[in-house]
Every structure is written in structure tokens, then in C-alpha cells.
Amino acid sequence: xxxxxxxxxxxxxxxxxxxxxxxxxxxxxxxxxxxxxxxxxxxxxxxxxxxxxxxxxxxxxxxxxxxxxxxxxxxxxxxxxxxxxxxxxxxxxxxxxxxxxxxxxxxxxxxxxxxxxxxxxxxxxxxxxxxxxxxxxxxxxxxxxxxxxxxxxxxxxxxxxxxxxxxxxxxxxxxxxxxxxxxxxxxxxxxxxxxxxxxxxxxxxxxxxxxxxxxxxxxxxxxxxxxxxxxxxxxxxxxxxxxxxxxxxxxxxxxxxxxxxxxxxxxxxxxxxxxxxxxxxxxxxxxxxxxxxxxxxxxxxxxxxxxxxxxx
Numbered sequence: 001x002x003x004x005x006x007x008x009x010x011x012x013x014x015x016x017x018x019x020x021x022x023x024x025x026x027x028x029x030x031x032x033x034x035x036x037x038x039x040x041x042x043x044x045x046x047x048x049x050x051x052x053x054x055x056x057x058x059x060x061x062x063x064x065x066x067x068x069x070x071x072x073x074x075x076x077x078x079x080x081x082x083x084x085x086x087x088x089x090x091x092x093x094x095x096x097x098x099x100x101x102x103x104x105x106x107x108x109x110x111x112x113x114x115x116x117x118x119x120x121x122x123x124x125x126x127x128x129x130x131x132x133x134x135x136x137x138x139x140x141x142x143x144x145x146x147x148x149x150x151x152x153x154x155x156x157x158x159x160x161x162x163x164x165x166x167x168x169x170x171x172x173x174x175x176x177x178x179x180x181x182x183x184x185x186x187x188x189x190x191x192x193x194x195x196x197x198x199x200x201x202x203x204x205x206x207x208x209x210x211x212x213x214x215x216x217x218x219x220x221x222x223x224x225x226x227x228x229x230x231x232x233x234x235x236x237x238x239x240x241x242x243x244x245x246x247x248x249x250x251x252x253x254x255x256x257x258x259x260x261x262x263x264x265x266x267x268x269x270x271x272x273x274x275x276x277x278x279x280x281x282x283x284x285x286x287x288x289x290x291x292x293x294x295x296x297x298x299x300x301x302x303x304x305x306x307x308x309x310x311x312x
Contacts, residue, residue: 035063035088035118037132037144038081042202045176052176054143055082061202062166062223063130063146070125070153076118078110082139085109088118089133090148091262092245095120103134125152125312126245127219127264129166137225138182141171141193143202145223150245157241157268157309160214160301165206165281165293167259168223169195192226192261198283200293207294211301212275218267222259229259232289235279235297238269239309247312256284268309273297 040059041051057063068074078088087110089101097106099120110116131145147164171179171193187193200206210216216236222229232255239251244264254267273279275298280291 033066033076034079035076036079036081037086039083042143044170044197044199044202044204045172049176052170052172052178054178055139056143057130057146061143063144065147065149065164066130067149067151068122069151070122073121074118074148078116078118080110080112080114083112084135084139085111085114086132086134086139086144087116088130089136090118090120090128090130092126092128092264093120093148093150094123101130101133109134122150124245125150126242126247127164127221127266128245129221129223129264131223137193140223141182141195141225142178147219147221149219152312157217157312158215158306159217159268161208161210161216162219163208163216164219164221165200166202166221166223167229167283167292168199168202169225169227170197170199171195172197187226194226195224198227198290198292200281205294206292207296209298210271210279210295211298212271212273213303213305214271214301215306216267216269216271218269218281220257220259220265220267222261222263224261226261228261230284231257231259232282232284233267233269233279234282234291235271235273235277235295236269236281237272238267240265241268241309241312242266250311251309266312270305271295271297272305275299 035057037057040056042054042061044052054061080086087101087103099118100106103109128148130148132139173179238254240254241251271279277297279295281293282289283292
């Protein structure tokens, strides 16, 4: 099956070269941060389209990546500036029900103009994420989500780069706006909403420069409403070391990986594509395989590949 790059793929769908608007932040210790949900615009489509009206945490899609160490406290003051009631659910984390953010079950919805202080300690290392849990099928599709990374308290894998990739699909109109058909009965009857444009970290052509033979930890999160991603690495060789935040007893060789909505996978991969070439993370769709993330390969980081990683 042939693979084409996102630059080529953008000619075939309403698609976007995209503007990477992901950001990261160190939220260490007990310092409170404001996590503000509000409307914003993002350059999802090419420049001859209007910018897209999205809903964001902190004005970016995805929202700020929150990184803490295992056993540390998270303090996030959620402020709702959206036209709908909302909340923040910390997906996969073992925390007190009162902090879990599930409207109607563990907390009341935060109404427009309201606030809620999330205060909890993270017991487990791994790759997690946060998103609303009120009308989540709409609010997430408008852009509300972000990564929560819990770093190991002890030894961490020896890698050159630690990258988080939040994978999503968007249903865009011919004016590059999010389609407002959230009550579409076809979607409700057919297991959810499928978009027509795929992004990694809010970018339809996400790319990064990486040295040859460098080692990366890739943290993948499927934030899509209903799309199941079937993924394969090209020019990258490595292992699956964790699934849904839980480390595997033994690293498994990376082959083709399937991620259902909300699932996560931690990979440790070596860049084996030659200097001057590109490596890809490929998504297989009905039309073929498409590069949803690319890595431009630079001068070698080391003369030979690193040894197989130990379990997390």
C-alpha cells in the first residue's frame, strides 16, 4: 500500500497544512494554574480559507501539556468562559471521585462564568489526558483536550526526545469551520462522529527535525470522537512499552498499532531512516496510508543504535 505525505494528501480532502498551536508547560509542585476554557481561532485550513473557530483550554489546540512527576500534586483552577457548562475529566488517573470531573456523577457542571479548583495527587506514571465530561461528544470535537504526562519518580527511559502526539479528526465545512451537526442521527446510529481532516497536535502536517539514530519516546493519544487509528512507523524502529498508561512487563516490537478513541500508547523508537530522508508515522484509511507525522532526519546522534530498552 502506497504512502503519501500530508502535503500531497491535503490536495485530496478539505485539508490543511495546519498551524501547530500545541504548547507545553511545567506544572510542578503545588503552584496553581488557571486552565481557562474559551473560544478562540486556529489556522487549521490553508491560508486561503478562514481561520477555524474552536474551543480551547488556554487558547491552544491541544491545550497546554501538563507535566508532573509521579506522586506530585496537580492544582488547576478551571475557569469556564464557554457558552456551555463544562468540566475537566482527568482520563485514566486514579484520583478521588470529587476531582474526576464527570458531570452528574462526581461533580456539578461548571456553568459559564464559573470556576472549579481541581486538586489531586497523581499516583501512577504514564501518558494520560484531560478533556470535558459534559457534552463531551461536542466539546471535544470543538478542540477541548490536552495531555497530562506523569513522569516516572525513579529511573526514566534513556531517550533523546520525549514527544507527545494527540491525534484527532475534525469535521470541517467548505469554509473551514467545524460542522455544527452534533445532533446528526446518522452519527448517533453509527457509533459516532467521523471527521474529514486528521491532525497531530492540531497540525495537519506535523513535523520535527530529528538526528539519525536518535531515540524517541513517542506518547500517542487518540482524542478523536469515533475514529480508530491504525498506525505504522516508517523509518522508525522500536517497541511498544506502555498501553493506556500501564507499562508492559516486556517491551513488544512495534509493528502495526491500533488505537481506539481515548486509548494511549507509549513507544520507544530509533530513527533508522538515512540522513537527509524522512521518517513517518502512517495512518491507514480506506483510501490508503497517509503520513500524519513526519520526522526530517539530520546528522547522526551516535555511531550505532542503542541497546533494547528495559521495561518501564
